[in-house]
Amino acid sequence: MSSQNPSASTPIILTGDRPTGPLHLGHFVGSLRNRVAYQDTYRQFVMLADAQALTDNMDDIGKVHRNVVEVALDYLAVGIDPARTTILIQSQIPELTELTFYYLNLVTVARLERNPTVKQEIILRGFERDIPAGFLTYPASQAADITAFKATVVPVGDDQIPMIEQCNEIVRKFNRNVGQEILVECKAIVPEVGRLPGIDGRAKMSKSLGNTINLGASADEIRAAVKQVYTDPLHLKVADPGHLEGNVAFIYLDAFDTDKAGLAEMKAHYTRGGLGDSVVKKRLEGILQELLEPIRARREEFAKDRGQVLQILKEGTMRAREVAAATTDEVRKALGLSYF
Amino acid sequence: MSSQNPSASTPIILTGDRPTGPLHLGHFVGSLRNRVAYQDTYRQFVMLADAQALTDNMDDIGKVHRNVVEVALDYLAVGIDPARTTILIQSQIPELTELTFYYLNLVTVARLERNPTVKQEIILRGFERDIPAGFLTYPASQAADITAFKATVVPVGDDQIPMIEQCNEIVRKFNRNVGQEILVECKAIVPEVGRLPGIDGRAKMSKSLGNTINLGASADEIRAAVKQVYTDPLHLKVADPGHLEGNVAFIYLDAFDTDKAGLAEMKAHYTRGGLGDSVVKKRLEGILQELLEPIRARREEFAKDRGQVLQILKEGTMRAREVAAATTDEVRKALGLSYF
Numbered sequence: 001m002s003s004q005n006p007s008a009s010t011p012i013i014l015t016g017d018r019p020t021g022p023l024h025l026g027h028f029v030g031s032l033r034n035r036v037a038y039q040d041t042y043r044q045f046v047m048l049a050d051a052q053a054l055t056d057n058m059d060d061i062g063k064v065h066r067n068v069v070e071v072a073l074d075y076l077a078v079g080i081d082p083a084r085t086t087i088l089i090q091s092q093i094p095e096l097t098e099l100t101f102y103y104l105n106l107v108t109v110a111r112l113e114r115n116p117t118v119k120q121e122i123i124l125r126g127f128e129r130d131i132p133a134g135f136l137t138y139p140a141s142q143a144a145d146i147t148a149f150k151a152t153v154v155p156v157g158d159d160q161i162p163m164i165e166q167c168n169e170i171v172r173k174f175n176r177n178v179g180q181e182i183l184v185e186c187k188a189i190v191p192e193v194g195r196l197p198g199i200d201g202r203a204k205m206s207k208s209l210g211n212t213i214n215l216g217a218s219a220d221e222i223r224a225a226v227k228q229v230y231t232d233p234l235h236l237k238v239a240d241p242g243h244l245e246g247n248v249a250f251i252y253l254d255a256f257d258t259d260k261a262g263l264a265e266m267k268a269h270y271t272r273g274g275l276g277d278s279v280v281k282k283r284l285e286g287i288l289q290e291l292l293e294p295i296r297a298r299r300e301e302f303a304k305d306r307g308q309v310l311q312i313l314k315e316g317t318m319r320a321r322e323v324a325a326a327t328t329d330e331v332r333k334a335l336g337l338s339y340f
Numbered sequence: 341m342s343s344q345n346p347s348a349s350t351p352i353i354l355t356g357d358r359p360t361g362p363l364h365l366g367h368f369v370g371s372l373r374n375r376v377a378y379q380d381t382y383r384q385f386v387m388l389a390d391a392q393a394l395t396d397n398m399d400d401i402g403k404v405h406r407n408v409v410e411v412a413l414d415y416l417a418v419g420i421d422p423a424r425t426t427i428l429i430q431s432q433i434p435e436l437t438e439l440t441f442y443y444l445n446l447v448t449v450a451r452l453e454r455n456p457t458v459k460q461e462i463i464l465r466g467f468e469r470d471i472p473a474g475f476l477t478y479p480a481s482q483a484a485d486i487t488a489f490k491a492t493v494v495p496v497g498d499d500q501i502p503m504i505e506q507c508n509e510i511v512r513k514f515n516r517n518v519g520q521e522i523l524v525e526c527k528a529i530v531p532e533v534g535r536l537p538g539i540d541g542r543a544k545m546s547k548s549l550g551n552t553i554n555l556g557a558s559a560d561e562i563r564a565a566v567k568q569v570y571t572d573p574l575h576l577k578v579a580d581p582g583h584l585e586g587n588v589a590f591i592y593l594d595a596f597d598t599d600k601a602g603l604a605e606m607k608a609h610y611t612r613g614g615l616g617d618s619v620v621k622k623r624l625e626g627i628l629q630e631l632l633e634p635i636r637a638r639r640e641e642f643a644k645d646r647g648q649v650l651q652i653l654k655e656g657t658m659r660a661r662e663v664a665a666a667t668t669d670e671v672r673k674a675l676g677l678s679y680f
Contacts, residue, residue: 050677051441051442051677054442054445054675054677055445056445058445058446058517059517061517061518061674061675061676062676064676064677065676065677065679068679089679091672091675091677092677092679092680094434094435094437094438094668095434097434097437097438097440097441098434098437098438100437100441101391101437101440101441101474101481102391102394102474104472104473104474104477105394105395105396105398105472105473105474105475106398106472107472107473108470108471108472108473109449109471109472109473109476110470110471112473130448130450131448131449131450132444132445132446132447132448132449133444133445133447133448133449133452133476133477133480134441134442134444134445135445136449136473137444137473137477140473141441177398177399177401178401310679310680313679313680314679314680317680328434332431334401335394335401335431336401336402336404336405337390337391337394337404337405337431337432339405339408339429339432339650339653339654340432340650340653340654340657
């Protein structure tokens with residue numbers, strides 16, 4: 001319980017997910033397993049960003065609502081511990097929208113349009129000229145999320161670093177405007193193991209691409225997925241030398257196989273020829289089954305009592321809201337918006 | 341007290357001011373005296389838009405804070421009655437920022453950029469490429485203010501009609517998205533007597549132009565201002581025929597002189613020649629002194645007890661917040677953002 005009463009010097013971390021679908025191995029590698037580690041050394045806030053998810057899901061509102069509990073189940077299943085990590089639902093903390101509102105005055109339209117992450121996402125989502133205003137302005141919302149909890153550390157993919165820079169610009173501009181050091185700048189940390197490719201070899205594992213292995217996958221689903229894993233298209237006969245580059249089976253083994261010596265040996269064998277894909281995939285399947293079996297079991301256990309999951313979310317959200325409300329109160333006072 | 345428990349068919353009106361300076365005769369003619377009349381037939385909310393005022397006053401935060409009570413004093417002085425009108429402070433109702441946040445997803449950047457009122461204001465304020473995001477997006481904030489109170493009627497200048505259209509677009513889009521009739525469309529009403537020119541003859545009476553007569557002006561200030569009032573620059577000798585067009589003295593008389601027959605006679609005399617400006621100004625000064633004397637007296641009376649004024653604002657804000665919170669609750673539920 002020490003992280004709930006951290007000393008002033010305990011770094012504060014904010015991280016989270018848009019609840020638009022179940023989490024998968026890509027999330028596990030890129031963020032979830034780090035969060036399990038962080039909760040011992042940081043005061044950690046993990047946010048279910050349902051309000052942000054609506055930005056481009058206003059046409060499928062139910063999806064976001066449904067996935068809040070699903071993603072929370074994934075968190076609990078991988079070992080994020082609500083006693084050491086504060087799990088919160090973004091939309092239930094209206095102070096975050098209040099901070100967003102004020103931060104919108106501290107950033108120009110031109111600056112938002114220049115933000116490389118925003119630019120890239122606009123292309124990715126096919127918005128072009130029909131960009132919802134809430135999408136263009138989401139760096140202000142993200143700055144609200146980060147600063148509300150006075151987070152000092154924010155784990156992001158390297159494509160998200162411009163968002164952190166923009167957050168810090170807002171922080172400096174606010175503090176300068178009010179002549180007080182109220183908001184706190186944060187640092188990005190980029191996880192060592194970055195993005196996991198999809199089972200089809202595409203750069204990103206993504207629900208919308210249909211190339212994921214979900215954390216809640218059944219043993220059969222894992223088996224079927226591993227069979228589809230992209231390897232070396234030139235490795236036609238067992239005797240042929242195989243290539244490791246772009247070979248998803250080996251990329252996954254690099255990410256999950258703890259027997260590094262055995263893996264090195266297998267790679268050498270594969271490269272010189274004489275090792276079939278089926279042997280590699282068998283090793284991979286074994287490892288994934290072993291990794292996911294306890295996660296699935298814990299997930300099923302928690303899923304039996306959704307009321308308890310909601311209770312965990314409620315308690316986390318209430319705890320988080322107290323922190324956000326205190327910051328917002330400081331912000332409001334500094335802006336002279338305090339009367340009674 | 342009937343307006344506090346109106347029947348379902350009582351029209352609801354939302355109006356207000358950005359508290360950036362004392363109110364003047366232009367406000368009196370364009371809005372304040374109408375509000376005094378509206379409070380008998382409408383359920384009226386009058387908003388001190390301090391949060392919105394910050395949009396382009398982040399460099400002078402104290403100004404907004406100071407002027408909240410000053411503008412409230414103007415309201416009370418002209419006869420806005422807190423028992424029949426709910427006076428509220430925008431920033432103290434965080435639900436308004438929450439609604440703004442969701443509405444930002446319902447309007448595109450291109451649509452905001454096309455809004456004629458926004459376009460015009462951007463030029464007026466000299467923003468050009470350095471438009472604060474909060475300024476571009478203020479139609480979403482205004483839609484939040486209007487819809488939070490389910491206002492059906494919004495008095496605006498004719499230059500503000502596009503804002504009302506944009507609000508109604510958001511209302512329709514929201515209701516369509518959630519498949520429920522939660523938000524209510526509103527109608528603009530444009531007051532008969534529109535904009536009062538400044539004493540210098542410029543089109544708008546405005547603090548920043550220094551051409552106002554404030555509601556709290558002393559008898560000496562009124563006298564001095566009337567002396568400066570722009571008349572007919574070609575009317576050099578008393579015997580000369582004078583012109584009424586653009587003649588601020590007569591525009592003010594049209595707005596405030598209740599003796600229409602006497603005024604018509606004076607106009608005829610002025611037009612055919614033989615009537616000096618000093619006579620016209622004497623009539624105008626008398627009328628303005630008579631109009632402003634009781635307002636100033638009431639203003640001074642209320643100003644003696646600022647604690648009481650704050651109490652009035654607090655009570656109004658609390659009453660308004662209940663209404664806004666109920667709407668926001670409906671909105672949140674309709675968006676599926678309700679869990680506990």
